[in-house]
Amino acid sequence: MELKTALQQYYKLQAKLAAYGHAMALIYYDGATTAPKATAANRGQTLSVLSEESYLLSTGKETVELLEFLDAHKAELSQKDARSVYLALKDIRDMQKIPMDEYVEYQQILVEADDVWHTAKENSDFALFMPCLEKIFDFEKRFARYCAPEMHPYNYCLNKYEDGLNMEKCDEFFGALKSRLVPLIKKIGERPQIDDSCLYGHFDAAKQEKFGLALMDIIGIDKGHCGLATTEHPFTTSLGSHHDVRITTNYKEDNFASSMFSVIHEGGHALYDMNSADELAYTNLDGGVSMGIHESQSRFYENLLGRSRAFAEYVFPTVKECFAELGSYTAEDFYRAINKVEPSLIRVEADEVTYALHVMVRYELEKRVMSDELAVKDLPTEWNKLYKEYLGVDVPSDREGVLQDSHWSGGAIGYFPSYALGSAYGAQLLKKMKETVDVDKCIREGNFAPINAWNKENIWQHGCTYTPAELLDRVLGERFDPTVFTDYLEEKYGDIYGV
Amino acid sequence: MELKTALQQYYKLQAKLAAYGHAMALIYYDGATTAPKATAANRGQTLSVLSEESYLLSTGKETVELLEFLDAHKAELSQKDARSVYLALKDIRDMQKIPMDEYVEYQQILVEADDVWHTAKENSDFALFMPCLEKIFDFEKRFARYCAPEMHPYNYCLNKYEDGLNMEKCDEFFGALKSRLVPLIKKIGERPQIDDSCLYGHFDAAKQEKFGLALMDIIGIDKGHCGLATTEHPFTTSLGSHHDVRITTNYKEDNFASSMFSVIHEGGHALYDMNSADELAYTNLDGGVSMGIHESQSRFYENLLGRSRAFAEYVFPTVKECFAELGSYTAEDFYRAINKVEPSLIRVEADEVTYALHVMVRYELEKRVMSDELAVKDLPTEWNKLYKEYLGVDVPSDREGVLQDSHWSGGAIGYFPSYALGSAYGAQLLKKMKETVDVDKCIREGNFAPINAWNKENIWQHGCTYTPAELLDRVLGERFDPTVFTDYLEEKYGDIYGV
Helix, strand or coil, rough: CCHHHHHHHHHHHHHHHHHHHHHHHHHHHHHHHHHHHHHHHHHHHHHHHHHHHHHHHHHCCHHHHHHHHHHHHHCCHHHHHHHHHHHHHHHHHHCCCCCCCHHHHHHHHHHHHHHHHHHHCCCCCCCHHHHHHHHHHHHHHHHHHCCCCCCCCCHHHHHHHHHHHHHHHHHHHHHHHHHHHHHHHHHHHHHCCCCCCHECCCHHHHHHHHHHHHHHHCCCCCCCCEEECCCCCCCEEEEEEEEEEEEEECCCCCHHHHHHHHHHHHHHHHHHHHCCCCCHHHCCCCCCHHCCCCCCHHHHHHHHHHCCCHHHHHHHHHHHHHHHHHHHHHHHHHHHCCCCCCCCCHHHHCCCHHHHHHHHHHHHHHHHCCCCCCCHHHHHHHHHHHHHHHHCCCCCCHHHCCCCCCHHHHHCCCHHHHHHHHHHHHHHHCCCHCCCCCCHHHHCCCCHHHHHHHHHHCHHCCCCCCCCHHHHHHHHHCCCCCCHHHHHHHHHHHHHHCC | CCHHHHHHHHHHHHHHHHHHHHHHHHHHHHHHHHHCHHHHHHHHHHHHHHHHHHHHHHHHHHHHHHHHHHHCCCCCHHHHHHHHHHHHHHHHHHHHCCCCCHHHHHHHHHHHHHHHHHHHHHHCCHHHHHHHHHHHHHHHHHHHHCCCCCCCCHHHHHHHHHHCCCCHHHHHHHHHHHHHHHHHHHHHHHCCCCHHHHHHHHHHHHHHEEEHHHHHHHCCCCCCCEEEEEEECEEEEEEEEEEEEEEEECCCCEEHHHHHHHHHHHHHHHEEEECCCCCCCCCCCCCCCCCCHHHHHHHHHHHHHCHHHHHHHHHHHHHHCHHHHHHHHHHHHHHHHCCCCCCCCCCHHHHCCCCHHHHHHHHHHHHHHHCCCHHHHHHHHHHHHHHHHHCCCCCCCCCCCCCCCCCCCHHHCCCHHHHHHHHHHHHHHHHHHHCCHHHHHHCCCCCCCCHHHHHHHHCHHHHHCCCCHHHHHHHHHCCCCCCCHHHHHHHHHHHHCCC
16 A cells, blocks of 8 residues: 555544544533433434444554554654554554443443433432442443553543553642642631622623623634533533534623633633644644643633733723623722632632642542542542541532532543643743743733734644643743742732732 | 344444434534534535445445345335335435435535525625525436436425425416415405504513423423524424424514414424334434425414414413513404414515415426526526515515525425425314314313324324325325315405405
């Protein structure tokens, strides 16, 4: 076979897989946004067929031969082509180790689990969700054993979301954060607390949606290629390629800041996904490379930019336009309110300082379940215990506790550490960006173009062309250092709280 | 091969095709409802892959052998199995005659056309849409020649939507309607006109949506399996099976009756689709058998029930609850307003009496284009001429003229006559239903259960098990007779207008 012909065949296959991916992602998206309540089984039926077809296509004899041929000629391939083939082959090696019927069964379970989780959360009924969650952890353990028997199953899970991550690195990272955050939180707790009453009241969902759309414009999202919808738990998804991205949010009518920051957070994910180089569309290099890098972008926009004094000052007139109730407050009141530090129950609403502790609870529990040291049925009790221990709060119900996140129902075991890693990556990236971009001035002028251009140049355009570590090395030119993040927090909150 | 094994394989194949159908229908639905504006090309890319895969699956060697084996044993099959195999084989015979690249190209054109049509309609710019429409008519002619060279291409199109229909039957049917409707419209025009001002004002889309959801409950739609969304042009679609159906509407804020009757119309389609026997799910017998029978159900709920005096009286308190503006009107005012007869521009808003004339314009134009007697570029001029001739109205813009319907951009050439046929079928079905169900009493009590049970028993449950003609024969026990419809119109409007 000619190498050129093989590559053409290979990218045709990639485009096919992208089409299946589009269909399946849209079916999930539909289920989360507008599908009628009793239709999950119907989606499960279709997803089981499409995932089987996609599996056969990915792992079929012809495909494997093609990939092996390309892999044998990798020295003659461009860096991009070689990386694409490497990733595809890696996926296949994993997929081949998972029996197809189990793979398909798991896809169906995930669809049902999503539905059951929604009901369970609504009714704060962990017992309802427990059988699904047991199956999910079981499948994750089994798949880990199939794919990487040499590894601890939880390390396999961590690796899926952040290439190269393991429990040792997590323990070290979380240890470093804890040693700086716990004293900071304690000092903050001893200071007069911030009055954040300006964020509370009654804010129509329709008004919040209008505000959310305005925020998308402000941070530079092209709404021709990115939609905004409403779901129980906010998320971002790409459909087929980076040309069609959807973000979702959830409107709490008593607190507009909740959807405000979820729109900016998901907006950061969307900007990353939407700005892959066009040539990567319909290949496995399209979109973000890892969840850690992804969260570095989402939390970059949400916190490093979105909760900065410069942004509070720039956006406050728009806030007042949308919510006239805030007429008597100043931008400084607003800035302090959106940066109030308070140990609390709900991760997605946590402040920047306590956020990592929420993540640590989940990391700890996942690690123990995946190590067979904790049974799924005991998760609520242990969850509540750790919240008391790490954050000092009592969990009044499973809805506000162990059932709050959608990740487990979606099978995303090992995902959570990415959030904390992302925060830390983001702080280091911002420090680097500031060497060449006057970030504060840009934000004060509502001019996100130079910021987005820097991110596009250094991160977004590359899609999955480099590993997360390579990408960070290229941009930063130095090792990952979580103290940049803790320094940033101490400086910012030292100023706000006078500590 | 064992017959039993072959049948199992066959229904597995049907389920696969249903899954592809689900994915493709959802991608269209997404495009019409929530997709960001600039994403049509991305959907086109995915649809071209999925339609190719689905085509290969339907027409592959293995499939054809399986079908031919089953067809050879049709005497041993149940009526349902035999009918399913017959329909699948018929589709394949057609599909095999269409070169795959042309089939895939056409699917892509339809996605683009939908997008272009929206913009063209918005800007009343027929020239923008013309190249797409020319391609669509060309493909339809070409496909007709491939599939049925012995037939006039327009007859082939008519057959797709109503098995057995042809121009001769249409000409006779429309002739029969015209001879009774034109004098009736003339007589009505000479009487004092109805004041329908109660329908006009400002009605928030959000309130109309609430009303629409209430109407779905009233006519007995299970909202757990049927969603309501907003689109430019209302439609109904099934996703994968009759377990997940979506209807859409469009809210005109100056006239709530527009969305009210589109919800009831699409609701009629939905009831038909949703009530196939469960055993038909994921087979080609699931859902309605033809567009004529489908429209008989939609127009049955919209007009025969929805615009009856009994329904006006039953629903008026709910109308007033949703739209307090109507407080000073009576149910009789409302009944007369929703039955005002007036030659007008927009088909979907036309009254029951003039409606068929709108259809005749489209039938006449499609016939002429498909006969190469009229060029696509001349459609606007001829459209406007026929509206003047048939309805006596001047068309002020293509938006309110030739660009008003979505059918042509979706490739649905030959569909329109089904609307008029459906109205006439519906009138005859209602007459039959009244032999055993006190329809007026049921409606007055808001009790749609006996009406729906009759429809389910006689029509809905059968899906595509019988041909449209067989189905009507079984229910009616007599020949199709359009004078039942014209008698109904003369009686109802004779009473309203005193003619």
